Amino acid sequence: MDMADCKSVIPELEGEENLIAAAKHIARALGSNKNLTDDTRRILADLGVQLSSISTYSEKKDENLSEIENCLNDVQEKIASWEADQSMIWDSGSDEVSEYLNAADEARKLTDRLESLSLKNEEYELLGRAHDVLQTAMAMLEEELVYMLVQNKQPFEPEHVSFRSSEEDTLDESSIISFGDDSVEDSILRDSTSRASEEFIIDLVHPHVIPELRCIANLMISSKYERECTQAYTSVRKEALDECIFILAMEKLSIEDVLRMEWVTLNSMIKGWIRAMKIFVRVYLASEKWLSEQIFGDHERINQVCFLEASKASILQLLNFADAMSIGPHKPEKLFRILDMYEVLADLVPDIDTLYLGEAGSSITMEWHEVLGRLGDCVRATFIEFENAIATNHSTNPILGGGIHPLTRYVMNYIRTLTDYGDTLNLLLKDHDDEVHLPFSPDVSPSKENDNKSGGLSNRISPTARHFLSVAAILECNLDAKSKLCKEAALQHIFLMNNIHYMAEKVKGSELRLIFGDEWIRKRNWKFQQHAMNYERASWSSILSLFKDEGLQNPGSNSISKILLKERFRSFYLAFEEIYRTQTGWVIPDLQLREDLRISTSLKVIQAYRTFVGRNATHISDKHIKYSADDMENFLLDLFEGSPKSLQNPCRR
Template sequence: MGDIDKIVPEMGEEENLIAAAEHLVRALGSNKNLTSKMKRVLADLGSQLSTMATISDEGVSEIEEQLNIVQEKILSREADQSMIWDSGPDEASEYLNAADEARKLIERLDGLCLEKNGHEKELLRKAHDVLQMAMNRLEEEFRHILVQNRQPFEPEHMSFRSSEEDIMDESSIISYGDDSISIDDSFQRDSVSRTSEEFIVHLVRADVIPDLRCIANLMFLSNYDHECCQAYVMARKDALDECLFILEMEKLSIEDVLKMEWGHLNSKIKRWVWALKIFVRSYLASEKFLSEQIFGEFEPVNVSCFVEASKASMLQLLNFGEAVSIGPHKPEKLFCILDMYEVLADLLSDIDALYADKIGSSVRIEYYEVLRRVGDSVRGTFMEFENAIASYTASNPFAGGGVLHLTKYVMNYLRTLTDYTETLNLLLRNHDKEDPSSAPANMNSAMEEESLSGSLTSNFSPMAIRYRSVTSILESKLHEKSKMYKDVSLQHIFLMNNIHYMAQKVKNSELRLIFGDNWIRKHNWKFQQHAMDYERATWSSILPLLKDDGNSGSSSVSKLKERFKNFYLAFEEVYKTQSAWVIPNVHLREDLRISISLKVIQAYRTFESRHKNQISDKHIKYSADDLQSYLLDLFEGSSKSLHNPHRR
């Protein structure tokens, strides 16, 4: 170490200083008493000094000469307004090499460790200007390639047909106070496939991806990554807007949605359900793939570019879902809102994958929030359906005692909802746990009734409980409605028809799995009981006229004539009245006619056969076969009279 102390003060020139430093490094490196930390520091010093010596040898003049050549190449393209990549691969490669050379020259100048005064400082500024000029041009070329080579998005694997004329008029149940309104006997559910697989398409021509990647790589290496990403995001935002246009997803404010007529909104919702799945599963998946192809080497930039490009379009779609969810809870909207909820829930895993981590958290959080709001809307709309039935009123009795429009509406409504069993059970279960007070007021009475009949088990699903509550409300309304008929017989016909309709709807559909066989047996018994009550109310006062009182003689003949006369008058009145009544179900109508025939016609046939020799034929107005034939006119919904009866 003493020799080095003597050498250093004598070295005044730069070369001697470098030589002394090298000697110092070698001397210290050979000293075995040095710690590893000292050795590492000295090794770094030796490496740096060696680099400085190499750069110094090359000289600033050589860098300046190369920079002038690069500048000339860059400027030559500025005068030409045509796009470089349109001129062919050779032109593009030459320009990329020139831009890359400018970047490398800046690195070399920065590595000289010069004071950057005077000429050197000006040279460095010039190099940065040349690089910036090249980067501006590359940004423009990058955007041009993205736009000009965009592949048209044509979801030919999907189809959609919707017009407002095709939409069923699912009028609000509130309007059914007027029983003259007709109702479609079934609801139609749009199919929302849950098995659609991710479908990747090339949004930009595959042959230009390497060019885009090269430009991006150079811009990132040159610290122009922000400009590159900005160009990409702007180009892809436009492409995403075009995709929504192709899918006919116009930009609507919440106010626009809330002001829409139901028929128009229904059409929009159906298209939204279809478009959202295509947009997420196909387009966004392809969009993220494109971002990975171009920026895959620069994570997480590829993710942030995808998120920034797609965020506005995704929020536009979610904004529509939010608008629908905060609209009025009308029963006719429930099926469309359920479709919205199911497609949102179905795409959750896709959204989690597309917008992972903090970068995509804003979109992901908004998506979950819209899903929650749509779920709340489903629950609120179902509760409104229950409330609408409970508040149903009608000022006039239903003509003929047939099946009430309300009964058809409710049972078909419930039948269609079975397509959403899993979703409804989930939403209703969660809601009942959070807010037990939200259960309908009549649910307890309905469940107590089932418990007494021995059918209540702890395995009832939330949907089954709600369905039983709805039918309990409906039956209560039917009994109220039946009181509007003055004729007790017609009250029973009305209740028989409606309860039979309910039982058949449950028995012959998926509702059977929800209500159970015990519910069906119970309601079969109910409508049969009303059939028997009808027979008693109608014929119990007529059949005694066909019974013998045990008397004989002339007075008995007179009484026989009176009995036949009174029976005919009573039968004709029943015929006139009840031929206008209606039993829509053919089998139910025939069963009731057979039951009447077994009681009335058999009694008349026996009575007539026993006394036909006691009175003349002119007093026997109808034969048993005549009456049997007339029974076929009952419950056909067309009033008839027997003004000019005659023996057939």
């Protein structure tokens, strides 16, 4: 029997209703027809088995569709009743919540079952109805998710967050000035930006609803409503993060807004930004990441995306402020604040790298590092501008009384404060040393005695030390030029003595000593002492020459001319009174330096005066001795007080 004979035993099939009849017909043919070959019999047997399986599947499918439709009707009725109620399910008690979650999960399962079946055209209507029921259930879950996140949000109170180090600000705005010759504060102190801050985790949402939120998230994600779930979650949490930024008093500013802002206002904002950044990253973002992990912990990718999308706008807003500061004018008074901002961002790099893991968070970590790099560039440019500003600071008027120039105070307090940032400056300046030509020689290097061990000057001095020594050398050159504005040579030396002494004392009494070294201090001590001796020579040499005996003899004899002697005393008193009138208006601010110079001057002048008076006592009457040696000694105590006096005034003291 061939295939044509095989076909003759199979009736025409017109639909699934004939499958059972066909299978029975084939069975009868196999039993009654003796003419079938073995191959034909085997083919018919296999075909009969397949037709029987198809008929069995068709019967079961019909039964499944009927069961699914009945279940779907029940679920749809339950979902519709909750939807019509319009009250929040999680406010109705745990039993109601459990019943609703079961119904929503049942809608998911029924939809999955229908999608797994091979449906005919007329059966797709049932699948569409199942999707509608599931969509309604998910929409209600989405509303519940938002409602629970909002209603159970915990208040954020940054004033209750404390770090190990004090956040007290100690830099007063009055000490931030320009390079002008106006007054300047004697000290500049930096803010405390300790790296010892702790990380805190706080509950941003009440802990008792976390399991319910996690359950909703898992159900929506397993029901293929991941996008709706994550959008609802990130929308709520983004608003919470925006509120946190508002609480931290960080308003949204464009780069143009920052660049137009007055420095006093901007300075205050930077201080707020520094504190806000530490709290936001180490407290709020860490807590936000923890919240996201609690809710989406079963779905790592979704967890990362939700945290990123919720926090992205806020963290970029804070970074935008730092970026604006990095591109602003490189004014020296801004350097401390820029360094503070740089150090805060650098300190928080490990936190950011941990919070924004993987490819999802790479956009934030890359932007963070780029802004950090731009702040570093700004630090370098501002420091170079600081050096240039010293070199180009010109004055047209001498400093009153030869005192300490505001530039000297500013520069020395400036670099003294910068020692707090030594590690950061070494890091930022180390690649730029070749651009700086330092105007100092090895004899002012730190720790000279260790030269042989350390391999010489260039290997020993840190980048920060090289720049600080350069600044000091530039300042000395500038002071030397400013001293020429003083008309009197003696006042030039008083001015340089005061300023070099001030520089030496600032270095000796601070961390600068470790940078400049004792050799630098010794050389400056020698310099200001030389200026003190030059002052004495310029002020008193011509006067003391009046005490010489030469030129006092009568013509043609060795006897002292009383007329010439009287003239000598008169000339001396006139010169002394002029010095007194002038130099009581000069100033030596340092008490010890003032006392030392008075003593040194007194030893020379009073001793010479006493000797001259004693040697000529027999040649001139007492009425021509205007001042005693003791009077003269007392007069010298009035010098360098910064208050001009006259010996003709009886109330001079």
